[in-house]
Amino acid sequence: KVRRYRFHIAYKYKSPDCFQKLSITVNGQSPGPTIIAEQGDTVVVEVQNGLLTENTAVHWHGIRQIGTPWSDGTEGISQCPITPGETFVYKFVVDRAGTYIYHAHYGMQRSAGLYGLIKVAVPEGTVEPFAYDYDRSIVVNDWWHKSTYEQATGLSSVPFAFVGEPQSLLINGRGRFNCSLPSASGAVCNLTNPDCSPSVFTVVPGKTYRFRIACITSLSAISFGFEGHNMTVVEADGYYVKPFVVDSLYLYSGETYSVLVKADQDPSRNYWASVNVVSRKPDTPTGTAILNYYPNHPSRAPPTAPPAGPLWNDTAARLNQSVAIRAHPDHVEAPPAASDRTIVLLNTQNKVDGGHVRWALNNVSFTLPDTPYLVALKYKLKRAFDARPPPESYDYRGYDIRSAPPNPNATSSSSIYRLGFNTTVDVVLQNANTLNPNNSETHPWHLHGHDFWVLGHGAGKFDPSAHPAGVFNLVDPIQKNTVPVHPYGWTALRFRADNPGVWAFHCHVEAHYFMGMGLVFEEGVEKIGRLPDAIMGCGESKRLLRP
Numbered sequence: 001k002v003r004r005y006r007f008h009i010a011y012k013y014k015s016p017d018c019f020q021k022l023s024i025t026v027n028g029q030s031p032g033p034t035i036i037a038e039q040g041d042t043v044v045v046e047v048q049n050g051l052l053t054e055n056t057a058v059h060w061h062g063i064r065q066i067g068t069p070w071s072d073g074t075e076g077i078s079q080c081p082i083t084p085g086e087t088f089v090y091k092f093v094v095d096r097a098g099t100y101i102y103h104a105h106y107g108m109q110r111s112a113g114l115y116g117l118i119k120v121a122v123p124e125g126t127v128e129p130f131a132y133d134y135d136r137s138i139v140v141n142d143w144w145h146k147s148t149y150e151q152a153t154g155l156s157s158v159p160f161a162f163v164g165e166p167q168s169l170l171i172n173g174r175g176r177f178n179c180s181l182p183s184a185s186g187a188v189c190n191l192t193n194p195d196c197s198p199s200v201f202t203v204v205p206g207k208t209y210r211f212r213i214a215c216i217t218s219l220s221a222i223s224f225g226f227e228g229h230n231m232t233v234v235e236a237d238g239y240y241v242k243p244f245v246v247d248s249l250y251l252y253s254g255e256t257y258s259v260l261v262k263a264d265q266d267p268s269r270n271y272w273a274s275v276n277v278v279s280r281k282p283d284t285p286t287g288t289a290i291l292n293y294y295p296n297h298p299s300r301a302p303p304t305a306p307p308a309g310p311l312w313n314d315t316a317a318r319l320n321q322s323v324a325i326r327a328h329p330d331h332v333e334a335p336p337a338a339s340d341r342t343i344v345l346l347n348t349q350n351k352v353d354g355g356h357v358r359w360a361l362n363n364v365s366f367t368l369p370d371t372p373y374l375v376a377l378k379y380k381l382k383r384a385f386d387a388r389p390p391p392e393s394y395d396y397r398g399y400d401i402r403s404a405p406p407n408p409n410a411t412s413s414s415s416i417y418r419l420g421f422n423t424t425v426d427v428v429l430q431n432a433n434t435l436n437p438n439n440s441e442t443h444p445w446h447l448h449g450h451d452f453w454v455l456g457h458g459a460g461k462f463d464p465s466a467h468p469a470g471v472f473n474l475v476d477p478i479q480k481n482t483v484p485v486h487p488y489g490w491t492a493l494r495f496r497a498d499n500p501g502v503w504a505f506h507c508h509v510e511a512h513y514f515m516g517m518g519l520v521f522e523e524g525v526e527k528i529g530r531l532p533d534a535i536m537g538c539g540e541s542k543r544l545l546r547p
């Protein structure tokens, strides 16, 4: 079946947290409309750029784009940007049931509001390994009052100005900033604006709900919970999870989960759904929505304070959750037993080109070229990007991950990792100290074009000479498209390079990708047929369009 959508992208004044700001909307909404499809369907989205003075591109996060690498929506990688007034048609197959995301992949537009959900249902007649009465969706993001232009300018300036902690956390596009703060002086706080009335999830006592929770934050790692209710985690990034019960779930930007919640508490009142910042010292009020027990009034505030969630700096608890996420025993798809190549990536914060603060992998900070890699590689356009291979590893013995980089300087490059088609690749993400003493951050890494097996997480330094069998879970690893690397820790993943195309792999913190925390994999580009003209027209690809 073909599912057709028309997305008109435009700026609009919105007050999602009771402060009026220009937001990038899809058909007037932020979050945009939910794409609803069934596994195997073809989704066609006509994206019309109505931003007047800005380019755009839309990425379908978690959709592997098998056979359609030009529809991945990553500006500079899979396509030229969509210029103002232009319409670009994305067409792809949703080949796996699950909960996915779409969002801008251009500059910092995701943080300006261009995001939404993709819900892919199992084919009719398929039985899932859990039961529920109703299916609901929750999308969480973080929100700033400064424009993304100011943010982006600060990030690329010397001296560096970071985006800082968000003013609010939004649940389904609704939240509330702290308008009683002195720093909020001047900010107009319009609590009666209907844009910022809290989201409500109405439940019928005794029923079981599947909540699909997507985290599309730009910066924040979060904890999410329903006051007084446990959640059974059953799905992550489109894969069934060996169920586990939590009262609070950690989510990292780019991840999706399904949890089951039974409405089994005192039905005479409402409860809070609450979301809090973790991993960075919070300076953002708890984000709330109302879990409304029918027939109480949906806007009746619960009589209690919203849960504050777990301690923000409990790294061990977050690592434990990551380790606990395993494939459902009846749905294990075992990874290849061995890999053909291991790439170890040291994640550091550095200074590049005259003191710009940037992030680097093995001392290389990523810069996007003007010509999309897909076009450059397919048509062998020289000069389009740096053809030297980037480093496979770092000085494991010599580098102290617990200290700021002894030499903060790194280089920047548009070089890429070229993978043998159908080979198995291991990636070890090694976290380290930032430029600031005693500081290491969480980085959610997202891979385009594939799902990977999460072979392991650990605290401290990963020893590349350790025998993989001793440290890797090859029995029941979960497959995901986004996974965190915890502060001072490591994360190992494995994937098969079996999808012809050019694929980004990057930190899903929007500011960090913007600051060079990413890389690109190429595989099987020679197997790709004629590329659509619509992805060309910028950089070196301009000449290909001449008759």
Ligand SMILES: O=C1O[C@H]([C@@H](O)CO)C(O)=C1O
Binding pocket: 162, 349, 434, 435, 436, 441, 511, 512, 515
């Ligand atoms: O990229 C970042 O920069 C700041 C800080 O490290 C320097 O001000 C921060 O918290 C980030 O995540």
